[in-house]
Amino acid sequence: MTSLGEYALLDQSWHDVVPDAARRMLIAAAQAFADKGYHATTTRDIAARAGMSPAAVYIHYRSKEDLLFQISRIGHERSLKVLTGVQDPDPVDRMARTVASFARWHAEFRTTARVVQYELGALSPEHHAVVAELRRKIETHVRSMVEEGVRSGAFTVPDLKGTSLAVLSLCIDVARWYRPDGTRTPEQIGSLYADLVLRMLRTP
Amino acid sequence: MTSLGEYALLDQSWHDVVPDAARRMLIAAAQAFADKGYHATTTRDIAARAGMSPAAVYIHYRSKEDLLFQISRIGHERSLKVLTGVQDPDPVDRMARTVASFARWHAEFRTTARVVQYELGALSPEHHAVVAELRRKIETHVRSMVEEGVRSGAFTVPDLKGTSLAVLSLCIDVARWYRPDGTRTPEQIGSLYADLVLRMLRTP
């Protein structure tokens, strides 16, 4: 079950989804997909979580896969926004603040993040292509941040592309292991990760 | 499709599974589960990959879930063995070599690793408890390696448990992003990761 707090947070992300019933359905589907996986989730399950009949799914969505696509697309857009939203002239501070918010996002919005990261394979080829483009932008952004730090002399890395991938990977995997009932808050995870990443990248 | 090379590598892990048909079925299932996920895989699919009839699955396994459990159990045992197999008196060298083999394993045996990491939720409660115990051992081992380094003065970390989790997480997530047709070999990923982790942990 989902606490009211998490629901409210989820709601932020889906705020622009209208009408109301469509949004409730999307949130219900995201929770079900995150809990049990896309293929293990039935449309009856989604409808029940949204408090509606099984047929109600098809009023606002063409198919179960369409529901997944909307969650994945909006989730990727949100994640890209969090990643690129940090403005800071100093490459080191920018990296630290970006890693902190990006890792934090994967904890705080773990439900969405899990669907984003682990259900790509269930998308149709056409829908997959759309989110793949967003994923490329995410990778590119991380790499260019590392690159900037290297150019400024603050970072020294053995393998630019590989190291950037590792930084991204570290943040993303938070969605796998994070538990809301754990000892660390998303905020604390963000701080810790910013510190660890700077240690990984900084010129000795 | 799987190259002969990968098959041979897979075969190593499953070497003690007998009889032959049972092993072929297990390998077929592991590949299918890794490709499409447990719930998206049909028993017909597994049987076809093993070159047998759908009913043949039930000669050696009680159910599809039993097949998953065997893969998960053996995979966890293998992964634990790789992690704990490194002997080295120096905490820093030990950490470096362990991270290198553990990360490498998650690339080289990506097929098994993906089932191990991403299909836990499909196990029955009883079977889940068995692998959860193995997972606890893995976490504990990483933490005690970090701890030793801290005791020796070679490592300095802000949060022992959180940092250990991050090291483990970094290695595990290799199974998600690694592609056999990429530019880096599993060996190279191991080396890079050993370097990155030491930078994360070392006392400045």
Added chain:
DNA sequence: GTCTATATCCGGATAGAC
């Protein structure tokens, strides 16, 4: 041990009333 055939159930999607 392996096969063919099939029982049985379940899930995505639709029809049509309100």
Added chain:
DNA sequence: GTCTATCCGGATATAGAC
């Protein structure tokens, strides 16, 4: 827009011959 009822394809697992 939402419901109840239902169609129909497909999936797990079993029966029984060889």
